[in-house]
Amino acid sequence: MLGLSIESSCDETSVAILKDGREVLSNVVSTQIDIHKEFGGVVPEIASRKHLTNISYVVDEALKEAKVDLKDIEYIGVTYGPGLVGALLVGVSYAKSLAYALNIPIVPTHHIEGHIAANYISNKELKPPFLALVVSGGHSHLIYVKDYTDFEILGKTRDDAVGEAFDKVARTLGLGYPGGPEVSNCALKGKPTYNLPKTKFENYDFSFSGIKTAVINIAHKEGENLKVADMCASFETTVCEELTQNAMRVMKDYNLKKVVLAGGVSANRVLRNMICKEAKKSGYEAFIPDLKYCTDNAAMIGSAAYYNYISGKYYDIKDKLDLNAKANLKVGE
Ligand SMILES: Nc1ncnc2c1ncn2[C@@H]1O[C@H](COP(=O)(O)OP(=O)(O)OP(=O)(O)O)[C@@H](O)[C@H]1O
Numbered sequence: 001m002l003g004l005s006i007e008s009s010c011d012e013t014s015v016a017i018l019k020d021g022r023e024v025l026s027n028v029v030s031t032q033i034d035i036h037k038e039f040g041g042v043v044p045e046i047a048s049r050k051h052l053t054n055i056s057y058v059v060d061e062a063l064k065e066a067k068v069d070l071k072d073i074e075y076i077g078v079t080y081g082p083g084l085v086g087a088l089l090v091g092v093s094y095a096k097s098l099a100y101a102l103n104i105p106i107v108p109t110h111h112i113e114g115h116i117a118a119n120y121i122s123n124k125e126l127k128p129p130f131l132a133l134v135v136s137g138g139h140s141h142l143i144y145v146k147d148y149t150d151f152e153i154l155g156k157t158r159d160d161a162v163g164e165a166f167d168k169v170a171r172t173l174g175l176g177y178p179g180g181p182e183v184s185n186c187a188l189k190g191k192p193t194y195n196l197p198k199t200k201f202e203n204y205d206f207s208f209s210g211i212k213t214a215v216i217n218i219a220h221k222e223g224e225n226l227k228v229a230d231m232c233a234s235f236e237t238t239v240c241e242e243l244t245q246n247a248m249r250v251m252k253d254y255n256l257k258k259v260v261l262a263g264g265v266s267a268n269r270v271l272r273n274m275i276c277k278e279a280k281k282s283g284y285e286a287f288i289p290d291l292k293y294c295t296d297n298a299a300m301i302g303s304a305a306y307y308n309y310i311s312g313k314y315y316d317i318k319d320k321l322d323l324n325a326k327a328n329l330k331v332g333e
């Protein structure tokens with residue numbers, strides 16, 4: 001079964017072709033990072049315009065790389081939320097017209113469910129149930145994945161997402177965008193010598209604005225004397241400990257056996273090592289996505305779309321043309 005998938009929720013225009021939801025025949029990612037770098041973050045209007053100029057080329061390239069003809073595609077998967085509404089609309093409109101022209105179903109797919117599904121591509125044996133620790137630019141969620149299309153949010157951030165905190169800390173420390181890889185690379189030259197606050201709630205929620213503010217305050221107080229590499233190492237270690245400890249609490253309380261890392265921050269070296277080590281210590285299995293499937297890409301959307309499709313969650317586009325982009329969309333909605 002061949003599916004074409006489209007991702008355009010933020011600053012990557014991406015199109016993939018997957019066979020049976022786990023085999024990636026092509027995954028073309030056209031990133032706009034260099035364009036947004038000079039503004040220190042994504043500019044929504046520029047992102048939408050770039051998606052618009054890129055999308056048909058990316059579709060053509062994905063078909064060419066996969067050596068697949070449009071007439072062999074059985075369904076179109078597309079990210080319809082959450083994300084920047086203008087950016088999402090480009091992917092959704094393109095997907096609707098393509099599905100209409102080919103007279104095939106369209107599968108509306110949740111971006112975060114896509115991040116989780118990246119693990120099905122990288123770990124062929126992985127099956128639900130499991131706990132997903134979703135850490136990205138806009139989310140820090142602990143999600144109980146009961147089945148391929150059945151999700152329950154057990155904990156989430158009450159303020160900043162972890163990727164957002166990495167990006168803001170990088171900006172404070174004078175490092176580039178996106179901040180996660182910059183902070184992590186700089187941390188390699190330092191030691192976690194700064195004592196930064198951790199938050200713990202009765203339930204499984206997170207909070208990262210306290211630690212972000214602590215970094216900003218110390219940076220202002222120490223000025224030129226700030227040991228930037230040590231601060232990066234301290235921030236990275238503290239945040240990864242908070243994420244891992246919370247995930248391990250859920251594993252125990254819910255008697256789960258498998259833990260899965262997902263989202264852009266799952267590319268973080270310290271977090272990948274820590275989650276695998278702590279899981280092993282407690283007798284759990286840990287799964288992480290290949291680095292190329294951590295940040296936004298259409299292959300992960302293709303995998304999530306496949307499971308939606310086979311479970312009957314799709315539109316027959318000739319009957320129902322009203323699929324819309326949703327900037328805010330809860331997991332499992
Ligand atoms: N090695 C890394 N260490 C820490 N953070 C990282 C690393 N690589 C990427 N990130 C962070 O991941 C985030 C990007 O992830 P992603 O592309 O999934 O976010 P998004 O799509 O904007 O948000 P969301 O998926 O929540 O809608 C950025 O905040 C970036 O700094």
Ligand SMILES: [Mg+2]
Pocket residue numbers: 111115136137263264295296
């Ligand atoms: Mg993302």
